[in-house]
Amino acid sequence: MSDLSAFEERIGHTFANADLLTRALTHKSFSHEAKNGGVLHNETFEFLGDSVLGFVIGDLLFAHFPSLDEGALSKMKAFLVSASSLAAKARMYEMGEVILLGVGEEKTGGRKKESLLANLFEAMIAAVYLDGGIDAARELIIRAFASDIRAIDEQDLLFHDYKTALQELAQGGGMPLPEYTVVEEVGPDHDKTFVVEVKIGKLSARGEGSSKKEAQQQAAKNALELAK
Numbered sequence: 001m002s003d004l005s006a007f008e009e010r011i012g013h014t015f016a017n018a019d020l021l022t023r024a025l026t027h028k029s030f031s032h033e034a035k036n037g038g039v040l041h042n043e044t045f046e047f048l049g050d051s052v053l054g055f056v057i058g059d060l061l062f063a064h065f066p067s068l069d070e071g072a073l074s075k076m077k078a079f080l081v082s083a084s085s086l087a088a089k090a091r092m093y094e095m096g097e098v099i100l101l102g103v104g105e106e107k108t109g110g111r112k113k114e115s116l117l118a119n120l121f122e123a124m125i126a127a128v129y130l131d132g133g134i135d136a137a138r139e140l141i142i143r144a145f146a147s148d149i150r151a152i153d154e155q156d157l158l159f160h161d162y163k164t165a166l167q168e169l170a171q172g173g174g175m176p177l178p179e180y181t182v183v184e185e186v187g188p189d190h191d192k193t194f195v196v197e198v199k200i201g202k203l204s205a206r207g208e209g210s211s212k213k214e215a216q217q218q219a220a221k222n223a224l225e226l227a228k
Helices: 005-011 018-024 030-033 043-064 070-080 081-094 101-106 114-150 162-172 214-225
Strands: 177-184 195-201 205-209
Touching: 005 114, 018 114, 030 043, 030 101, 043 114, 070 114, 070 214, 081 214, 162 195, 162 214, 177 214, 195 214, 205 214
Parallel strands: none
Antiparallel strands: 177 195, 195 205
16 A cells, blocks of 8 residues: 555554554455455454444543433434444545545445445544554544534533524524535644534524534524524
8 A cells, every 4th residue: 555654644543553554444345356365354343443433432422421311322422423424534534535445436436435434434443443452542533523522512402403403493484494605614634624604594603613514513503592
Protein backbone atom coordinates (compact mmCIF):
# COMPACT_ATOMS: atom_id res chain seq x y z
CA MET A 1 0.00 0.00 0.00
CA SER A 2 1.03 3.63 -0.38
CA ASP A 3 2.23 5.64 2.57
CA LEU A 4 -0.61 5.96 5.07
CA SER A 5 1.12 8.25 7.55
CA ALA A 6 -1.22 11.12 6.65
CA PHE A 7 -4.21 8.90 7.31
CA GLU A 8 -2.75 7.77 10.65
CA GLU A 9 -2.32 11.43 11.56
CA ARG A 10 -5.96 12.10 10.71
CA ILE A 11 -7.25 9.37 13.00
CA GLY A 12 -4.68 10.13 15.70
CA HIS A 13 -3.09 6.67 15.87
CA THR A 14 0.21 5.39 14.49
CA PHE A 15 0.15 1.63 14.03
CA ALA A 16 2.88 -0.52 15.51
CA ASN A 17 1.55 -3.38 13.38
CA ALA A 18 0.93 -2.02 9.89
CA ASP A 19 -0.72 -5.30 8.83
CA LEU A 20 -3.68 -4.49 11.06
CA LEU A 21 -4.20 -1.18 9.28
CA THR A 22 -3.92 -2.85 5.89
CA ARG A 23 -6.49 -5.48 6.80
CA ALA A 24 -8.90 -2.88 8.18
CA LEU A 25 -8.71 -1.05 4.84
CA THR A 26 -9.14 -4.19 2.70
CA HIS A 27 -12.67 -4.75 1.41
CA LYS A 28 -13.73 -8.31 0.61
CA SER A 29 -14.06 -7.39 -3.08
CA PHE A 30 -10.32 -6.65 -3.21
CA SER A 31 -9.50 -9.85 -1.32
CA HIS A 32 -11.59 -11.98 -3.69
CA GLU A 33 -9.88 -10.51 -6.75
CA ALA A 34 -6.33 -10.87 -5.43
CA LYS A 35 -4.36 -13.00 -7.89
CA ASN A 36 -2.14 -14.69 -5.32
CA GLY A 37 -5.00 -15.31 -2.86
CA GLY A 38 -4.65 -15.30 0.88
CA VAL A 39 -5.40 -11.58 1.25
CA LEU A 40 -7.34 -11.04 4.45
CA HIS A 41 -10.29 -8.64 4.35
CA ASN A 42 -11.94 -6.61 7.09
CA GLU A 43 -15.31 -8.33 7.64
CA THR A 44 -14.41 -9.92 10.98
CA PHE A 45 -12.85 -6.61 12.02
CA GLU A 46 -16.28 -5.03 11.47
CA PHE A 47 -17.74 -7.49 13.98
CA LEU A 48 -15.12 -6.72 16.60
CA GLY A 49 -15.25 -2.97 15.97
CA ASP A 50 -19.02 -2.96 16.39
CA SER A 51 -18.63 -4.57 19.82
CA VAL A 52 -15.87 -2.20 20.95
CA LEU A 53 -17.79 0.82 19.68
CA GLY A 54 -20.99 -0.25 21.41
CA PHE A 55 -19.18 -0.75 24.71
CA VAL A 56 -17.35 2.58 24.63
CA ILE A 57 -20.36 4.61 23.50
CA GLY A 58 -22.46 2.96 26.20
CA ASP A 59 -19.83 3.77 28.80
CA LEU A 60 -19.58 7.41 27.64
CA LEU A 61 -23.36 7.91 27.68
CA PHE A 62 -23.65 6.29 31.11
CA ALA A 63 -20.99 8.66 32.45
CA HIS A 64 -22.41 11.79 30.77
CA PHE A 65 -26.08 11.16 31.59
CA PRO A 66 -26.21 9.30 34.93
CA SER A 67 -29.81 10.35 35.64
CA LEU A 68 -31.35 9.02 32.43
CA ASP A 69 -33.12 5.68 32.21
CA GLU A 70 -32.26 2.72 29.99
CA GLY A 71 -34.76 3.67 27.30
CA ALA A 72 -33.37 7.16 26.78
CA LEU A 73 -29.76 5.92 26.81
CA SER A 74 -30.61 3.18 24.30
CA LYS A 75 -32.15 5.71 21.90
CA MET A 76 -29.08 7.93 22.19
CA LYS A 77 -26.77 5.00 21.53
CA ALA A 78 -28.80 3.81 18.54
CA PHE A 79 -28.62 7.29 17.03
CA LEU A 80 -24.86 7.59 17.55
CA VAL A 81 -23.97 4.16 16.12
CA SER A 82 -26.44 4.21 13.22
CA ALA A 83 -25.08 3.47 9.75
CA SER A 84 -25.50 7.07 8.64
CA SER A 85 -23.63 8.33 11.70
CA LEU A 86 -20.73 5.91 11.23
CA ALA A 87 -20.53 6.65 7.51
CA ALA A 88 -20.25 10.34 8.36
CA LYS A 89 -17.34 9.56 10.68
CA ALA A 90 -15.60 7.59 7.94
CA ARG A 91 -16.03 10.50 5.56
CA MET A 92 -14.72 12.89 8.21
CA TYR A 93 -11.45 10.93 8.29
CA GLU A 94 -11.47 10.40 4.50
CA MET A 95 -11.43 6.62 4.94
CA GLY A 96 -13.10 6.08 1.60
CA GLU A 97 -10.03 7.53 -0.10
CA VAL A 98 -7.68 4.85 1.23
CA ILE A 99 -9.77 1.68 1.26
CA LEU A 100 -8.69 -1.16 -1.06
CA LEU A 101 -11.56 -2.14 -3.35
CA GLY A 102 -12.06 -4.66 -6.12
CA VAL A 103 -12.51 -3.40 -9.66
CA GLY A 104 -16.27 -4.00 -9.70
CA GLU A 105 -16.85 -2.31 -6.37
CA GLU A 106 -14.72 0.62 -7.46
CA LYS A 107 -16.76 1.07 -10.64
CA THR A 108 -20.06 1.08 -8.74
CA GLY A 109 -18.96 3.90 -6.42
CA GLY A 110 -17.95 1.81 -3.44
CA ARG A 111 -15.87 4.59 -1.92
CA LYS A 112 -19.04 6.60 -1.31
CA LYS A 113 -21.45 3.84 -0.29
CA GLU A 114 -22.89 4.52 3.15
CA SER A 115 -23.00 0.89 4.29
CA LEU A 116 -19.43 0.25 3.13
CA LEU A 117 -18.15 3.38 4.88
CA ALA A 118 -20.01 2.53 8.10
CA ASN A 119 -18.48 -0.95 8.11
CA LEU A 120 -15.08 0.53 7.35
CA PHE A 121 -15.26 2.80 10.38
CA GLU A 122 -16.08 -0.19 12.60
CA ALA A 123 -13.18 -2.14 11.09
CA MET A 124 -10.81 0.74 11.82
CA ILE A 125 -11.91 0.80 15.47
CA ALA A 126 -11.10 -2.91 15.67
CA ALA A 127 -7.67 -2.37 14.12
CA VAL A 128 -6.83 0.41 16.57
CA TYR A 129 -8.08 -1.76 19.44
CA LEU A 130 -5.96 -4.73 18.38
CA ASP A 131 -2.93 -2.52 17.86
CA GLY A 132 -3.11 -0.25 20.89
CA GLY A 133 -5.68 -1.75 23.25
CA ILE A 134 -8.94 -0.42 24.57
CA ASP A 135 -7.45 2.94 25.59
CA ALA A 136 -6.34 3.70 22.03
CA ALA A 137 -9.73 2.67 20.62
CA ARG A 138 -11.50 4.74 23.26
CA GLU A 139 -9.45 7.82 22.33
CA LEU A 140 -10.42 7.47 18.66
CA ILE A 141 -14.08 7.05 19.54
CA ILE A 142 -14.06 10.03 21.89
CA ARG A 143 -12.44 12.24 19.24
CA ALA A 144 -15.02 11.13 16.69
CA PHE A 145 -18.13 11.42 18.86
CA ALA A 146 -17.37 14.08 21.48
CA SER A 147 -19.24 16.85 19.66
CA ASP A 148 -22.22 14.56 19.00
CA ILE A 149 -22.51 13.65 22.67
CA ARG A 150 -22.17 17.29 23.72
CA ALA A 151 -25.00 18.16 21.32
CA ILE A 152 -27.44 15.83 23.09
CA ASP A 153 -29.94 17.63 25.32
CA GLU A 154 -29.98 15.83 28.67
CA GLN A 155 -33.45 17.17 29.46
CA ASP A 156 -34.86 15.68 26.27
CA LEU A 157 -35.71 12.28 27.68
CA LEU A 158 -37.24 11.09 24.40
CA PHE A 159 -34.15 12.21 22.47
CA HIS A 160 -36.12 13.95 19.77
CA ASP A 161 -35.17 14.18 16.16
CA TYR A 162 -35.35 17.98 16.05
CA LYS A 163 -35.63 18.09 12.26
CA THR A 164 -38.71 15.90 12.37
CA ALA A 165 -40.18 17.92 15.22
CA LEU A 166 -39.66 21.16 13.27
CA GLN A 167 -41.23 19.66 10.16
CA GLU A 168 -44.26 18.54 12.17
CA LEU A 169 -44.55 22.06 13.61
CA ALA A 170 -44.52 23.53 10.11
CA GLN A 171 -47.11 21.11 8.79
CA GLY A 172 -49.36 21.63 11.80
CA GLY A 173 -49.19 25.40 11.42
CA GLY A 174 -49.74 25.47 7.69
CA MET A 175 -46.22 26.81 7.05
CA PRO A 176 -43.81 25.82 4.28
CA LEU A 177 -41.43 22.98 5.08
CA PRO A 178 -38.08 23.94 6.66
CA GLU A 179 -35.23 24.68 4.25
CA TYR A 180 -31.66 23.95 5.33
CA THR A 181 -28.64 25.70 3.81
CA VAL A 182 -24.94 25.28 4.60
CA VAL A 183 -23.76 28.86 5.07
CA GLU A 184 -20.20 28.21 6.21
CA GLU A 185 -17.55 25.49 6.40
CA VAL A 186 -14.57 26.05 8.69
CA GLY A 187 -11.41 24.00 9.16
CA PRO A 188 -9.56 21.20 7.32
CA ASP A 189 -11.48 18.35 5.71
CA HIS A 190 -10.74 15.90 8.53
CA ASP A 191 -11.81 18.33 11.26
CA LYS A 192 -14.42 20.56 9.65
CA THR A 193 -17.19 22.54 11.33
CA PHE A 194 -20.38 23.16 9.38
CA VAL A 195 -22.75 26.07 9.97
CA VAL A 196 -26.30 25.49 8.74
CA GLU A 197 -29.20 27.92 8.58
CA VAL A 198 -32.80 26.75 8.61
CA LYS A 199 -35.70 28.90 7.42
CA ILE A 200 -39.35 28.21 8.11
CA GLY A 201 -41.66 31.04 7.10
CA LYS A 202 -40.27 34.21 8.65
CA LEU A 203 -38.35 32.27 11.27
CA SER A 204 -34.67 31.44 10.82
CA ALA A 205 -32.02 29.89 13.06
CA ARG A 206 -28.50 28.57 12.78
CA GLY A 207 -26.64 25.60 14.18
CA GLU A 208 -23.17 24.13 13.86
CA GLY A 209 -21.56 20.73 14.12
CA SER A 210 -18.83 18.42 12.86
CA SER A 211 -21.19 17.10 10.16
CA LYS A 212 -23.96 18.66 8.10
CA LYS A 213 -26.44 16.35 9.79
CA GLU A 214 -25.38 17.45 13.26
CA ALA A 215 -25.50 21.12 12.23
CA GLN A 216 -28.99 20.68 10.79
CA GLN A 217 -30.20 19.09 14.02
CA GLN A 218 -28.78 21.98 16.03
CA ALA A 219 -30.34 24.53 13.71
CA ALA A 220 -33.72 22.78 13.99
CA LYS A 221 -33.41 22.67 17.77
CA ASN A 222 -32.64 26.40 17.92
CA ALA A 223 -35.58 27.14 15.61
CA LEU A 224 -37.90 25.17 17.89
CA GLU A 225 -36.67 27.20 20.85
CA LEU A 226 -37.44 30.43 19.00
CA ALA A 227 -40.89 29.17 18.01
CA LYS A 228 -41.97 28.52 21.60
